[in-house]
Amino acid sequence: MPNNKLPRVVLIFPMNKILIIVPAYNEEESLHGVIQDLRSHVPQADILVVDDGSGDRTATVARQSGVKLASLSFNLGIGGAMQTGFQYARTKGYDIAIQFDGDGQHLAAEIGILLDKLQKGTADIVIGSRFLDRGDYRPSFFRRIGISIFSTVLSTIIGIPVTDTTSGFRAVNRRVIEFFSCVYPEDYPEVESLVLLHRAGMTIAEAPVHMRDRTGGRSSITPIRSAYYMVKVLLAVFVDLLKK
């Protein structure tokens, strides 16, 4: 695991309030590890777990760990869950919000990479990309096709290359927090949210990260859902372009 070599994220922003938003849907197995990982690597940040109407003990695990918990009454989907986190960040006056998935695939040690880039002030959102310079992630054939289609479409729209459009590992500044707490796509928000940000005049940047295999639970991705995902996202993106 490469994360052992990386240094602890020290207090880079003494005055910045950082919130880590962890969307979790039925992640009772991995959630505890994720929270420990975050606490040991980013101790200065607050953690908010958004339990997306889980049927398992996700909320209980979060409560026992002592992190902040927003528990949705029923499953809203990742978009609705993330937006809840952004709304919390807005009302509580956080300067930076980080999306960090509850399934344990992201490395807390790499949050510093995103924060560094965000701190430079040249971007409003920094996306952790699996495809920038380090190549230990090998997606299946069909996923690779999907990924390259998204990447091409999005890069064309935005005008700068985006390699990992579906990454759920992101850091955003106050401007984006305020924007996302009002407008955030529902079903498969990753790609569409970038188009919305671009149209709102925000700057998007990427930083290279790694992703782990899942530590527990089950991925929601199946071949049929992937096809639906592709069609739905592309449609949503083009609809966004037509909106005023």
Add this chain to the structure above:
Amino acid sequence: MDIVKILAIAGSATLLFMVLELIRRGRLKERYSLLWLFSGIVLLVLSLSRSLLEYFSQLIGIFYPPSLLFLIAFVFLLLITLHFSAVISGLSEKNKRLTQDIALLHQAVEELKQSSTEQVKSLDE
């Protein structure tokens, strides 16, 4: 009077009556009943007046005038379902906002509880 006409009048009159009755009892809100009312009235008028029906049929080239009634009913149904889809979209957005607000309120209550127990503890010491 031919059977088609009787059936058409009876059908559209029943529709109009049912819509009005639902509104009267408060089971149907006015804003969701406008399209129904309008379609009921148009169908009833065209069923009553054969000459009007024939005039409009000829205008758009329909040979058998009563089939214009089907066309009109079909178009209204399309409009009504489309209207419903829009209404449902609005409702689901509001539903989402409410769910988010409830979750955040719960979180705020938990934080208040914690800070108040901490205050009690510090007062005890």
